[in-house]
Amino acid sequence: MxxxxxxxxxxxxxxxxxxxxxxxxxxxxxxxxxxxxxxxxxxxxxFGKRVRVIGDSMEPSLFNSQSVLVDRVIFKFFAPKKDDVIVFLPNGNEKSHYYIKRVVAVPGETVKITDGNLVVNGEVVSNDEHEYDKMKEAGIAENEIKLDNGEFFVLGDNRNSSEDSRSANIGVVKQSMIAGKAWFCYGKSEGKGGFVN
Missing domain, CATH: 1.20.5 (Single alpha-helices involved in coiled-coils or other helix-helix interfaces)
Incomplete structure (x- = not known):
């Protein structure tokens, strides 16, 4: 018991x-x-999409083999603006690698490259903020290009070593091709990691 x-x-x-x-x-x-x-x-x-920088077209902002984090949400609410660094697939080609370039002109503007200078809306764009070399090749921007709605003209920061909107096989970048905005970079390179500007 x-x-x-x-x-x-x-x-x-x-x-x-x-x-x-x-x-x-x-x-x-x-x-x-x-x-x-x-x-x-x-x-x-x-924010978790990560792409790798291929080549030196964005030096000194981004370096070959660095990883870049992409904000995939911001352009669903706001359109890209001048000086944004965007990540896109040229012509929406999913078999291509992602390109990373800087927006230099937005919808409604005209673009032309004259004597190695970027001309937007008839005015030469000054290089106050960034030091860019004069462009040796104007490509399709030798003639004035008018950007329609949802179209952007992009260039690499290393202008004489960049395949960008001047190239016929890339041309103007449509908003539907854009994966997002580059906002942070890291990885082994000559440059340091940090926010992309």
Whole structure:
């Protein structure tokens, strides 16, 4: 009889360990874990695309073999603006590698390259913010190009070593080709990692 009472009391003691407070705590931990995973997935979907810089066309801003993180959400709400560094597939060709270039002209503007200078809306664009070499090749921008809605003219920062909107096989970049905005770079290179500007 004594042994039965002893076991009976042990069983009740173990049963009392699972209290409503403990259940609430377990539920709380579970909820916050699921919530954290959900937020992490959203961030990866928005900012987690990573592309690698190929070549020296964006030096000294970006260097060959650096990795660039892409904000894939911003251009769903706002159009690219001048000086944004964008990531795109030329002509939407999914078999191509991603190109990374700087927007120099936006819809409604005219673009031309004259005497190695970028001319937008009839005015030579000054190099106050960035030091760019004069362009040896004007390509298709030898003649004035008028940008329609959703069209952008892009150039590499290393202008004489860049395949960009001057090239007939790339031309103007349509918004539908743009994967997103380059916002952070890292990796082995001559340059340091950090925010892309």
């Amino acid at each position: 004594f042994r039965r009472k002893k076991y009976h009391s042990l069983f009740h003691e173990k049963k009392k360990i699972v209290t409503p407070e403990l259940l609430r705590e377990i539920f709380s931990w579970g909820f916050y874990t699921v919530f954290a995973v959900f937020i992490a997935l959203l961030l990866v979907m928005a």
